[in-house]
Amino acid sequence: MNANEPNEPTPAETPDVEGAYPRLTDAQIAVFESCGKRRRVAAGDLLFREGEPTDGFFVVLSGLVGIVEGYGADDERVVSVHGPGRFLGELGLLEGQVTFLTAVVLEAGEMLEVRRGELAKTLSREPEVGDLILRAYLNRRALLLGQGTGFRIIGSEHSPDTRRLLAFAARNRLPHHWIDPEREPRAEALLRGVGVSVEQTPVVLWGRANVLRNPSNAQLAEAIGLRSPTPRAVGDLLIVGAGPAGLAAAVYGASEGLRPTVLDQTATGGQAGTSSRIENYLGFPAGISGEQLAERAVIQAIRFGARVNVPAAALALEPREDGHYAVRLDDGGEITARAVVVATGARYRRLEVPGARAFEGLGIHYAATAWEARQCGSDQAMVVGGGNSAGQAAVFLARTAGRVFLVVRGDELGKDMSRYLVDRVEADRRIEVLLRHEVRAVTGERELEAAVVEDRRTGSTRTIPVAALFVFIGARPGTEWAAGVLALDGHGAVLTGRDAEAAACAAPERWRHLDRAPMVLETSYPGVFAVGDARSGSIKRVASAVGEGAMSIRLVHEYLREVGAPASAA
Numbered sequence: 425m426n427a428n429e430p431n432e433p434t435p436a437e438t439p440d441v442e443g444a445y446p447r448l449t450d451a452q453i454a455v456f457e458s459c460g461k462r463r464r465v466a467a468g469d470l471l472f473r474e475g476e477p478t479d480g481f482f483v484v485l486s487g488l489v490g491i492v493e494g495y496g497a498d499d500e501r502v503v504s505v506h507g508p509g510r511f512l513g514e515l516g517l518l519e520g521q522v523t524f525l526t527a528v529v530l531e532a533g534e535m536l537e538v539r540r541g542e543l544a545k546t547l548s549r550e551p552e553v554g555d556l557i558l559r560a561y562l563n564r565r566a567l568l569l570g571q572g573t574g575f576r577i578i579g580s581e582h583s584p585d586t587r588r589l590l591a592f593a594a595r596n597r598l599p600h601h602w603i604d605p606e607r608e609p610r611a612e613a614l615l616r617g618v619g620v621s622v623e624q625t626p627v628v629l630w631g632r633a634n635v636l637r638n639p640s641n642a643q644l645a646e647a648i649g650l651r652s653p654t655p656r657a658v659g660d661l662l663i664v665g666a667g668p669a670g671l672a673a674a675v676y677g678a679s680e681g682l683r684p685t686v687l688d689q690t691a692t693g694g695q696a697g698t699s700s701r702i703e704n705y706l707g708f709p710a711g712i713s714g715e716q717l718a719e720r721a722v723i724q725a726i727r728f729g730a731r732v733n734v735p736a737a738a739l740a741l742e743p744r745e746d747g748h749y750a751v752r753l754d755d756g757g758e759i760t761a762r763a764v765v766v767a768t769g770a771r772y773r774r775l776e777v778p779g780a781r782a783f784e785g786l787g788i789h790y791a792a793t794a795w796e797a798r799q800c801g802s803d804q805a806m807v808v809g810g811g812n813s814a815g816q817a818a819v820f821l822a823r824t825a826g827r828v829f830l831v832v833r834g835d836e837l838g839k840d841m842s843r844y845l846v847d848r849v850e851a852d853r854r855i856e857v858l859l860r861h862e863v864r865a866v867t868g869e870r871e872l873e874a875a876v877v878e879d880r881r882t883g884s885t886r887t888i889p890v891a892a893l894f895v896f897i898g899a900r901p902g903t904e905w906a907a908g909v910l911a912l913d914g915h916g917a918v919l920t921g922r923d924a925e926a927a928a929c930a931a932p933e934r935w936r937h938l939d940r941a942p943m944v945l946e947t948s949y950p951g952v953f954a955v956g957d958a959r960s961g962s963i964k965r966v967a968s969a970v971g972e973g974a975m976s977i978r979l980v981h982e983y984l985r986e987v988g989a990p991a992s993a994a
Contacts, residue, residue, distance in 0.1 A: 434488060434530055438504040444563035446556060447509035448483060453536065455550050456483055460538035470495075471512065471527035471535065475575065475630025477649060478523050481543045482512040487533015493573050495526035499610070503573060505530065511557065514564040518544075518723050521649040524574040524599045544727055562719060565597065569794065574599025575634075578615060579626025580606055582870060585638055586626040587785035592641045594795035595691035595698070596650060596734065597715050641735050642755065650734050658685040658731075661980055662751060662761035664738045665902070667694020668966050669956025670767030671721035672973030678728035680977060685759065686730055687751075689737030693718030694769045695899070695957070696966050698791030699813060700820030704842060705966055715793060717966070738768070738905045743934075743949060747987060762987070763951045763980045766906060766918055767973060770899035770957040775808065779866040787872025788893050792817035800892035802826050806875050808863055809896030810834050815845035817894050822854040829888055830857045831877055866893065901958050911948035918954035920945050923961065938986055943979050945972060951983050 438445060465471070465487060472478035474495065482489075488507050494500040503525060506512065512527050517540065538546070547554035568574055577593065579586030581604050593600045605611040605622050612622065618635045620627050628636040628644060636647060645651035661677055663670045666688035677684040691697060699714035722732055737754040741764070744750055748760045772790045774780070780788055789796045792807075797820065805825040807818045810832040818830045830849065837846045837857065849855055858877060864885060865876040875893055878885045901917040903910070911919045911927035919927065925941050927948035928934065935941075938950055945953045955972035956962060962972065 435490060435502055435505045437488070437507045437510075441567065442563050443559055444567055445504065445506065445510060446560055448511060448553075448556075449509075452553050452556070453483055453485075453509070455546060455553055456481075456536055456538050459542040459546055460536045463535045463537050464532075465529045465535055466532045467529055469529040471529065472523045474523055474526045475634040475647075476522055477520075478513075478517065479540045481517060481538040481540065482527070483536040483538075484508050484510050484512070485534040485536055487529060487535075488531035489535075490528050490530045492526045492528055495528060503568075503571070508533075511560075513561070514568065515561040515719060515723075516649070518558075518561060519649070519726060522647070524568065548727065558720070558723065562716060565599070565719070568599035569597065572601040574601060576601050576603055576614075576629040577626060578603045578605065578611055578620075578629065580604060581786065582606075583626055584785075588641065589626055589628065589639070589644065590795075591785060592644065592691075592735075594793060595693075595791070596645075597691075597719065598648060645735055651736065652731070652733060656757070656759060658759055658761045659683060660761065660984060661685075661763050661765065662749070662759055663687070663765045663767055664751060664905075665694065665767030665769055665956070665958065666692040666718075666722075666732060666734065667767060667769040667956060667969065668696050668717070668721070669769070669958075669969040669973035669976075670694070670765065671718070671725055672970040673765045673767060673955065673976050674725035674730040674732070674973075675721060675728060676974045676977040677980065678725055678730040680981070682977070682980070684725075684730045685761075686725065686732045687736040687738060687753075687759075688732075688734050689754070691718075691734060692722050692732065695772070695813070696969075698793055699816055700792050700794075700797075701816055702966055703816075703844065713793075741906045741909045741952070743909070747951075749949075749952060763983055764953070765973070765976050765980070766903070766910070766947070766952065766954040766958050767956050768902035768905070768958045770901050772813075772896060773898050773900060775863065775866075775893075775895045775897065777863055777865050779868075783866055783868060783872045783893075786870075787868065787891060788866065788895065790895055792820055792894050796892065796894070797821055797824055800825055803891035804829070804889055805892045805894065806831060806863075806888065806890045807894045807896065809898075810837065811840045811896060811898075812842055812845055814894075814896040815841045815849050817896060818855050819845070819848050819852060821894070822852050825854070825892075828855045829877075829890070830855055831861045831863055832857065832859050833862055833880070835860060863893070899957065903958055909949070910952065910954070913960040915960070917960035917962070918947055918958055919960050920947055920954050924948045943982065945976050945979055946983075951980075951987070953979055 491504045603611045660682045661684040663686045674686045696714040697718040701711040703711035738751050740752040742750040749764045750758045750760045752758045804827045805821050806829040808831045822828045860880045861877045864878045867874045874889045921944040953976045956969035
């Protein structure tokens with residue numbers, strides 16, 4: 425975009441779309457005047473650039489600003505245009521990520537620039553303005569994800585590394601666009617322009633300058649700002665797992681004087697983050713997607729001072745003689761803290777039938793978000809499982825898929841699925857429920873084409889053409905990293921409270937200085953707590969996970985007082 429070209433018509437301002445581009449009132453602009461600085465800008469000036477960090481929140485006082493994808497490239501595209509009263513940026517600004525698009529001044533004018541730290545203080549002090557900006561930023565992120573805007577992943581769909589990068593971007597709700605060299609003619613020219621051959625893909629591109637050659641998930645996360653150098657010691661509290669329980673612990677811990685660090689090996693949100701819509705969560709009568717719930721929680725936690733690092737996988741838990749605990753990480757580092765909250769949740773079991781492993785990411789999915797739904801398109805889909813996750817997925821996919829087959833091993837839907845979901849599934853004519861059925865095999869050439877299901881009553885089989893198969897067949901606790909240290913039940917979940925007393929009594933030296941048994945969420949080691957799906961006996965609901973995460977902070981404070989380590993000042 426050449427903003428200085430006199431004969432080039434100026435684009436019209438983009439209409440407000442679903443609250444994504446609201447206009448601030450004079451009173452709301454005045455809120456930022458006290459902490460911001462006015463800045464004159466000329467046509468062609470760049471306010472921020474894609475792939476680069478920014479610390480500035482901009483309010484347009486006069487002039488016109490274009491938000492551009494691929495700035496300076498042959499295929500650059502204007503995504504939106506904003507005039508006086510509009511503010512710039514999107515969710516990444518609040519989360520400390522780099523920008524996914526470029527802001528270029530189209531018409532000279534004046535901007536009000538607020539630094540990110542001052543913005544956070546202002547949003548906390550002015551909740552009405554904070555709600556407006558948060559809603560707009562959430563909607564902007566949703567628009568970017570729906571439009572396939574953001575950094576570009578160039579690679580074959582048959583490459584495991586391409587599939588890995590796509591899955592990581594989707595799970596972390598990162599705006600991106602996938603270009604398959606085997607399907608899109610322009611891919612070769614794009615690669616040639618950055619000096620990369622097709623054989624060297626996959627690559628991640630931001631504009632023309634930023635090129636990541638087959639990055640690991642951690643390298644991509646560091647480039648985006650999802651992950652920062654992890655400190656060796658975090659002081660009071662380390663939270664392992666960033667699902668609803670872990671994020672709740674982070675929000676309440678950070679808001680009550682602790683400075684927690686949160687780690688997750690894949691993405692924030694946990695299993696809940698893969699849910700298309702959670703409809704029985706208190707306070708959201710119209711439901712909320714798992715992605716939105718996770719985004720809101722992350723922003724809350726960061727705003728209160730928590731540190732969130734993704735991806736960072738815990739490999740082992742090690743008690744130290746000085747009363748601290750060390751968690752060894754997959755990158756070779758370790759973190760020590762006085763207290764640890766184990767919130768590693770559970771992972772869906774894989775579909776173990778002939779052909780399944782070859783099609784994971786090429787038609788077989790363990791989540792049902794908007795990204796996976798786009799891969800399915802309007803073709804037939806199959807969902808395997810009888811719980812709430814399967815029911816939510818079936819209802820969500822039925823909006824766009826030609827037909828959805830829900831394969832349930834049991835005799836009835838109501839055994840493991842909430843009644844409201846059973847009613848919705850049974851009322852949707854696009855969903856065909858196959859009770860007492862199991863998937864026995866999957867088939868296809870280069871991608872999934874069909875699934876073979878067996879009727880458990882008769883033993884007869886049926887081959888059903890499907891473009892995508894979504895698997896929700898139970899889960900196992902994500903506690904392997906703590907096995908051999910913490911006491912686990914027969915399913916691998918962490919024992920807490922009374923259930924952990926026997927293991928605590930077997931090692932009285934750990935507890936002698938406290939003269940008590942484990943508290944309700946405390947494990948067989950004092951100062952280590954378990955919450956959510958990782959905990960034995962937990963109720964598998966988002967609300968209970970959030971409650972346990974919040975409750976664990978009260979217990980962490982009690983423990984820190986007992987050992988003479990009062991929480992850091994907020």
